[in-house]
Amino acid sequence: MxxxxxxxxxxxxxxxxxxxxxxxxxxxxxxxxxHDLVVEDYYGQELQFQTDIDHEENAKNLKTNIKWKKTNDGIVIQFPEDLDIKNIEGKVFLYRPSNKQLDFETPISLSNHNLLIPDKRLLDGRWNIKVDWKYNTNSYLFKTEISY
Structure with missing residues (x-):
């Protein structure tokens, strides 16, 4: 054929x-x-972007910025020693890029200058940490990416 x-x-x-x-x-x-969006309210968060940049600049102008370290108990977020912990308030948001269900937010409650994120809430892999905090009337923002 x-x-x-x-x-x-x-x-x-x-x-x-x-x-x-x-x-x-x-x-x-x-x-x-x-794959999911990074956040549900993407466009609303985009409008907040300049405010976040200003808060990050405020954090860079501190004598010492927030530090973090990995311990056996989890992640310890260390706030500057020269600040009064009673006037620090805010929240810590942990974002897992690979799984939206693992994202969580923790309010900042300090008894000393350290905040512990427990090991049981964290799986191995990449995490984005966003600490949005306020001291007196100034707002600050600390962002970092870690591999746990």
Missing amino acids: KINWGTAIVIAFVCFISFIMYFVISMSTDKKYD
């Missing part, structure tokens, strides 16, 4: 459409390709 050029074009189109449909279906049904 001889195939003319019209039939060959139709066969090529059918093969190409089948190829594209295979990838569309496999990408939309496979859970490993399921």
Whole structure:
């Protein structure tokens, strides 16, 4: 049987459409390709961006900024020693890029200049830490990426 050029074009189109449909279906049904937005209210957070930049600049102008270290108990966030802990308030947000269900937020409550994020709440891998805090009337922001 001889195939003319019209039939060959139709066969090529059918093969190409089948190829594209295979990838569309496999990408939309496979859970490993399921990715969420960074935050639900993306555009609202974008409007807050300049405020975050200003708060980060305030933090850079401190004598000492926030530090963190990994311990056996978890992550210890160290606030500057020269500040009165009674006037420090805010929250710590831990974001897990690979799994939205692991994200959590903790209010800052200090008995000394350290805040412990317990080991049981953290899985191995990459975390983004965002400490949004206020001392007296000044607001500060500390961001970092860690591998736990």
